[in-house]
Amino acid sequence: GQLDDNGFNELAFKGLERAQAELSVEGRVIESASSADYIPNMTSLARQDYDLVIGVGFAQGDAIGKVAKKFPMTKFAIIDVDQAFVPGKPANVQGLLFREEEVGYLVGYLAALQEKRRDGADIISAVGGMKEPPVDRFIAGYFAGAEEADPGIKTVLGYSQDWDDQAKCKELALNQIADGSGVVFSVAGGCGLGALNAAGERKRWGIGVDADQSSLGKHILTSAKKGVDSAVFLTIQSIQDETWKGGRNATFGLKEDGVGLGKVSAEVPQSDLDAVRAISKRIASGEITDIPTTVGKS
Numbered sequence: 001g002q003l004d005d006n007g008f009n010e011l012a013f014k015g016l017e018r019a020q021a022e023l024s025v026e027g028r029v030i031e032s033a034s035s036a037d038y039i040p041n042m043t044s045l046a047r048q049d050y051d052l053v054i055g056v057g058f059a060q061g062d063a064i065g066k067v068a069k070k071f072p073m074t075k076f077a078i079i080d081v082d083q084a085f086v087p088g089k090p091a092n093v094q095g096l097l098f099r100e101e102e103v104g105y106l107v108g109y110l111a112a113l114q115e116k117r118r119d120g121a122d123i124i125s126a127v128g129g130m131k132e133p134p135v136d137r138f139i140a141g142y143f144a145g146a147e148e149a150d151p152g153i154k155t156v157l158g159y160s161q162d163w164d165d166q167a168k169c170k171e172l173a174l175n176q177i178a179d180g181s182g183v184v185f186s187v188a189g190g191c192g193l194g195a196l197n198a199a200g201e202r203k204r205w206g207i208g209v210d211a212d213q214s215s216l217g218k219h220i221l222t223s224a225k226k227g228v229d230s231a232v233f234l235t236i237q238s239i240q241d242e243t244w245k246g247g248r249n250a251t252f253g254l255k256e257d258g259v260g261l262g263k264v265s266a267e268v269p270q271s272d273l274d275a276v277r278a279i280s281k282r283i284a285s286g287e288i289t290d291i292p293t294t295v296g297k298s
C-alpha cells in the first residue's frame with residue numbers, strides 16, 4: 001500500500017520515524033505496488049541484515065512466513081496476523097494484533113445515539129475494504145455497540161474489495177446513504193476516504209479509521225483509532241532492549257491504549273460522551289467481554 005493513506009500505512013511509517021528519532025535506529029521503508037512484491041521486498045530487507053523486518057497488513061502474512069523460514073536469524077513482525085496462522089509458525093515471527101472490536105463498539109454506540117435523534121430511517125452502515133479478520137473485528141464491534149445503544153437499529157455492510165480506489169468506496173457509501181444510512185463507518189484504508197467524502201457530500205456522519213481523521217471535515221463524527229504507530233515503535237524498542245519474543249503475539253486493546261477514539265465532533269452532546277467513556281472503562285476493566293469479532297457474509 002501507499003504511505004500517504006492518511007491511516008494504516010502512514011501510522012506504521014510514523015512509528016518507524018519515532019524510533020529513528022528516539023532510539024537512533026536505522027530504518028528503511030519499501031512500498032509494494034502489488035502482492036507480487038511482498039516476498040522480493042522482504043527478502044531484500046532480510047539480505048541487508050536488518051535486525052527486524054515488519055510486514056504491514058494481513059495480506060502479507062503468507063509472504064512473511066516464507067521469507068522468515070529462509071532467514072532464521074532475522075526477526076520478523078507482522079501487523080494484523082496471528083502468529084499461529086503464519087505458514088510454518090516460524091519462531092522468528094511475532095504477530096502484532098489489535099482488539100479492533102473494542103473501539104468499534106465505542107464508535108457504534110456513539111453512532112447509534114446520533115442516528116436515534118435524526119428524523120430518518122434509523123440505519124447505520126459500514127464500508128469495508130477486504131473481508132479480513134481485522135476489518136471484520138472493527139465492523140462487528142461497530143454493529144454490536146450500535147445495537148446496544150439502539151436495539152431497533154438497522155445495519156448495512158458492503159466491501160469494496162480494494163484498499164486504494166476511492167471511487168469504489170464512494171459509490172458504496174452513496175448507495176448506503178441512498179438506502180437511508182445516517183452514519184458511514186469507513187474501514188477500507190485509502191479507498192475509505194471516498195466513503196467519508198460521500199458522507200460529507202450528503203450531509204451524513206462519517207467515522208474514520210486507524211488514524212484520527214477529523215481533519216477531513218466537520219462531518220467526521222469521530223475515528224476508530226488503531227495504534228499502529230505505537231505498536232511499530234514498541235516492537236522496535238523491544239529489539240533494542242532485548243525483550244522481543246518471537247513465536248507469539250503482542251496484542252493491543254483499550255486497556256493498553258492500543259485502540260481508542262479520535263477527536264469527537266463538537267456537535268455531540270456531553271451526555272453521549274459520558275456514556276461512551278463509561279463503556280470504554282467497562283471494556284478496559286474486563287467488565288464487558290462478549291463483543292463479537294466476526295460478521296456474516298456480504
